[in-house]
Amino acid sequence: DAGVTQSPTHLIKTRGQQVTLRCSPISGHKSVSWYQQVLGQGPQFIFQYYEKEERGRGNFPDRFSARQFPNYSSELNVNALLLGDSALYLCASSKGSRHGELFFGEGSRLTVL
Amino acid sequence: RKEVEQDPGPFNVPEGATVAFNCTYSNSASQSFFWYRQDCRKEPKLLMSVYSSGNEDGRFTAQLNRASQYISLLIRDSKLSDSATYLCVVNPSSGGYQKVTFGTGTKLQVIP
Numbered sequence: 545d546a547g548v549t550q551s552p553t554h555l556i557k558t559r560g561q562q563v564t565l566r567c568s569p570i571s572g573h574k575s576v577s578w579y580q581q582v583l584g585q586g587p588q589f590i591f592q593y594y595e596k597e598e599r600g601r602g603n604f605p606d607r608f609s610a611r612q613f614p615n616y617s618s619e620l621n622v623n624a625l626l627l628g629d630s631a632l633y634l635c636a637s638s639k640g641s642r643h644g645e646l647f648f649g650e651g652s653r654l655t656v657l
Numbered sequence: 658r659k660e661v662e663q664d665p666g667p668f669n670v671p672e673g674a675t676v677a678f679n680c681t682y683s684n685s686a687s688q689s690f691f692w693y694r695q696d697c698r699k700e701p702k703l704l705m706s707v708y709s710s711g712n713e714d715g716r717f718t719a720q721l722n723r724a725s726q727y728i729s730l731l732i733r734d735s736k737l738s739d740s741a742t743y744l745c746v747v748n749p750s751s752g753g754y755q756k757v758t759f760g761t762g763t764k765l766q767v768i769p
Contacts, residue, residue, distance in 0.1 A: 579759075586661075586744050586759030587701065600756045634700060645691075646757065648700035 546570070548637050548649035556655045557625050565620045565652045569637030575599075576618040577646070578610055579634040587634055593618055594640075622654075630656045658683050661747050663760035671768050674735050678763045680745030681727045690721055691746040692730050695762065701744055704730075735767045 549568045557563050569576050575594045579587035589602040593612035612618045616637075622629055632653050636646040663680045670676045682690075690707035705712065707719040707728050718731040728747075732739055745760035 577757075584665075584761070586761045589756055589758065592756065602756065645703045645706075646701075648702070650700050 548635055548647050550633075550635050550649035550652050552652055553650065554653045554655075556657060558657050559625055559627060561625050561656075562621065562623045563625060563654060565622075565633050565635075565654075566617065567620070567635030567637075567649060568617045569635075570647055573637035573639055573647070574616055575638045575640060576612055576616065577636050577638075578618070578620045579636065580604075581632040581634055581651070583631075590620070625656045627656050630654060660684060660749075660758045661745055661760040663745050663763050665761055665763060667764040667766050669766045669768055670735050672735055672737060674767075675731065675733045676735060676765065677732075678730045678743055678745075678765075679727055680729070680747075680760050681725075682745075682747045682758075683726070684747070684749045685723075685726060687747045687749045689748040690728050691748075691757075692717075692719055692728075693744040693746055693759075695742045695744055697741075701759075704743070732765075735765075737767050737769060740765055740767045 551566045577592040578590040581587040590604050591610045592600040596612045607623045610620045632651045634651045635649045638646050661682050692704040693701040694704045695701040705714050705719050707721045709721050711720040716733045720729045742762040742764045744762045748757045
């Protein structure tokens with residue numbers, strides 16, 4: 545079975561631009577969550593979606609938004625990019641909404657110049 | 658105080674050594690706890706869940722101390738392949754969603 549897949553794997557943007565990152569969860573998983581990982585830090589929670597509804601939001605500005613589609617895939621959008629948005633963006637899927645193992649994709653590495 | 662705190666290390670240990678990591682958390686209502694392993698420039702992967710009674714998986718032992726609000730990971734007979742960053746993860750979920758909080762990670766380097 546395929547694991548969590550994310551695209552693109554690497555991308556370079558300039559300040560002020562917008563970016564869309566995509567994630568396909570493991571088949572049968574209904575929960576998708578997004579994390580930002582800056583070099584030398586642990587992943588920071590951005591959003592969780594379960595059954596196409598936002599279930600949780602971390603301490604990120606409104607420039608960050610996400611959605612989940614009927615097939616449970618998800619997109620993370622970041623507007624008006626700042627240099628500080630440069631990071632590895634990780635998507636994780638899980639079966640349920642509350643507890644249990646998170647399965648991570650390999651991430652999308654964003655560089656903002 | 659950070660929600661989840663770990664000693665960033667690095668811990669440099671010789672092969673065969675026993676090494677222990679601690680992690681403290683601030684939310685006393687936290688309900689589930691995990692250790693994840695992250696290799697350099699790779700995604701985190703679950704190492705083990707941490708149960709109140711403590712649990713063991715081969716050379717790895719995890720323990721939870723709710724009174725003192727910390728979890729620990731013990732690695733016995735360290736192997737070169739254990740070199741990685743170990744992330745402590747706390748899920749304070751009580752509202753029906755996962756807002757898991759990761760520690761900054763503890764870097765382990767096992768030396769030949």
